[in-house]
Amino acid sequence: MRLSSKVTTLLILAAVIAIAPVFFPSSYYFRVGSLIFVNGLAVTGLVILIGYAGQISLGHAGFAGIGAYACALAPVHLGLHPAFAALLGAALSAGIAFLVGRPILRLKGYYLAVASLGFGILVSMVLSNEAQLTGGPDGMAVPELGLRGALKAIGIDLSNTEFWYAFSGFVLVLGAWLALNLHHSPTGRALRALHGSEVAARTVGVDVAHYKLVAFVLSAVYASVSGSLLALQNKFITPDVAGFMHSIEMVTMTVLGGAGSVLGAILGAAILTTLPQVLTIFQEYEQLMLGLVMMLVMIFMREGLLPSITRRIRGRGE
Amino acid sequence: MSLLQIEGLGIDFGGLRAVNDVGFSLKPGEIVSVIGPNGAGKTTLFNMISGVYAPARGRVVLDGEDVTRMPPHLLARRGLSRTFQNLQIFQSMSVLENAVVGHHLHERGSVFADLFSLPAARRRSKASEDSARALLDRVGLGRAAEQEAGSLSYGALKRLEIARALALKPRVLLLDEPAAGCNAVETEEIDHLIAQVAAEGVSILLVEHDMKMVMRISNHIVVLDHGEKIAEGEPAAIARDPRVIEAYLGAQATEAKHADG
Incomplete structure (x- = not known):
């Protein structure tokens, strides 16, 4: 039963990604879809940090910024292919997460939230202020990934939006697969154990500091890859990617959909990415309604949308 | 001595x-x-x-x-292993998983193997799961293995803690x-x-x-x-x-x- 929950999640995810385009009236929807997948990837990383390990970060957009600017800078300055630039960004994010995580993960609850917030702000300040390198608040151009051209050469001809829909969808499924593998693994159990009771986790031999760091580094890599994908598909990047609002969005998506569930968190990403587009018809009430939805979900469904709904359905079935 | x-x-x-x-x-x-x-x-x-x-x-x-x-x-x-007076159970995990976590020191390996669910990681998980089931039988919780730990009675949780502590050998x-x-x-x-x-x-x-x-x-x-x-x-x-x-x-x-x- 538990083993198949992993397969079920992946099948649902892959099926939705594959079938949804049938209903797309215009290419604009491919664009929205790929944005959902990019956010979904960052949020899947936060499921590992928040949902599994029970730690909070309000600075993960900082890692998205590192991933994004690696794709913009490394091809120009180091002559790297954008794909390798993304990998370099991920490695850099992992390294920085390792160094930053060590001291701040000793903190708990809102102390950790504030410390991680500080980290995020630091990264976005650096990106804004190092104008000679990053173009400052005006942003900078990002080179073409070039994979679409390669696909065309072997006979798969996709439009730009279609390509990014498919490619980000693929990366999201891959990321979800890894996160789900982790859930049922010794590492995942250690993370969930320290979430449940740190003292009990310690007494069964879990090196709590080490495993918190593992979760932090992994989630940083997810955020970094998400930032790289965003930069590569937009072909332009501004420091907003590392901004405070982006960090808050990531956490809100995770918690709204259900931090304990990969599929739930991706649903949260889908809702909060789509809703603003839908709500534009209400114009000035858009932000207000968004806030209201988030408050209602948190009041009535504290575990997040998906876990609360499945629990309710199961409860009725019995 | x-x-x-x-x-x-x-x-x-x-x-x-x-x-x-x-x-x-x-x-x-x-x-x-x-x-x-x-x-x-x-x-x-x-x-x-x-x-x-x-x-x-x-x-x-x-x-x-x-x-x-x-x-x-x-x-x-x-x-050295222990149980707690005020229960310290991993509430959102199943009874079985609580006992499996007790095997942490025997089952931990590389994060990489766990992420990719490599055969080595699955083997380790399987071994600790088998041992956990035997321990649950021993403390009389074998039939509750798949339940959420939070749903057990106080007395049963006490025994679950013992099973978890015993898992460390x-x-x-x-x-x-x-x-x-x-x-x-x-x-x-x-x-x-x-x-x-x-x-x-x-x-x-x-x-x-x-x-x-x-x-x-x-x-x-x-x-x-x-x-x-x-x-x-x-x-x-x-x-x-x-x-x-x-x-x-x-x-x-x-x-x-x-x-x-």
Whole structure:
């Protein structure tokens, strides 16, 4: 039963990604879809940090910024292919997460939230202020990934939006697969154990500091890859990617959909990415309604949308 | 040769001497009980031995090695494991997973293998799952394996904690009120379980309020009052000790009688 929950999640995810385009009236929807997948990837990383390990970060957009600017800078300055630039960004994010995580993960609850917030702000300040390198608040151009051209050469001809829909969808499924593998693994159990009771986790031999760091580094890599994908598909990047609002969005998506569930968190990403587009018809009430939805979900469904709904359905079935 | 030796252990909270100059030792397979009235410092003593609190004075020696102030996860590697008076269960995990987590030291490997669900990681998970099921059967929770841990009764959770602690294959096991909240039948089961585990050579340090159980299974009893050791000896001698009767057993015996009646 538990083993198949992993397969079920992946099948649902892959099926939705594959079938949804049938209903797309215009290419604009491919664009929205790929944005959902990019956010979904960052949020899947936060499921590992928040949902599994029970730690909070309000600075993960900082890692998205590192991933994004690696794709913009490394091809120009180091002559790297954008794909390798993304990998370099991920490695850099992992390294920085390792160094930053060590001291701040000793903190708990809102102390950790504030410390991680500080980290995020630091990264976005650096990106804004190092104008000679990053173009400052005006942003900078990002080179073409070039994979679409390669696909065309072997006979798969996709439009730009279609390509990014498919490619980000693929990366999201891959990321979800890894996160789900982790859930049922010794590492995942250690993370969930320290979430449940740190003292009990310690007494069964879990090196709590080490495993918190593992979760932090992994989630940083997810955020970094998400930032790289965003930069590569937009072909332009501004420091907003590392901004405070982006960090808050990531956490809100995770918690709204259900931090304990990969599929739930991706649903949260889908809702909060789509809703603003839908709500534009209400114009000035858009932000207000968004806030209201988030408050209602948190009041009535504290575990997040998906876990609360499945629990309710199961409860009725019995 | 003693397996666990406690020497002059003490800790202060603010100005209060919570525990002072407590010492005793455990031989392999021995069951030593720590008794005393509420607030005597029994749980505090446990927390110092298991590395949750850092003692201000004294030493904890495990198998000849000074392990004073060593963090709990390193003590676990050296074969010291415990349960908690106020339950510390992983509530959102299944009963089985709670017991599987106890195998952490045997199943941990590279994060990479876990992420990609490599055969090595799956093999480790499978091995600890099999062992966890056997342990759950042993504590009588085999049929509840797939349930969410939070849904179990208090007594069942106590036994789940024991199963989780046993998963470490400990040499020293600290049990903090394992029979609290259990009915007579459950208490007897736990009683048998403890005796069995001790018979396998595991040293057991027990805090328990059920005096009948303590007198029945202990090889040795240490009595605490106001954080100090006031007596120590075999159960029969302790039961006769006037200081012990005054500090603890008298009050407890009357209480117990009322509760039984």
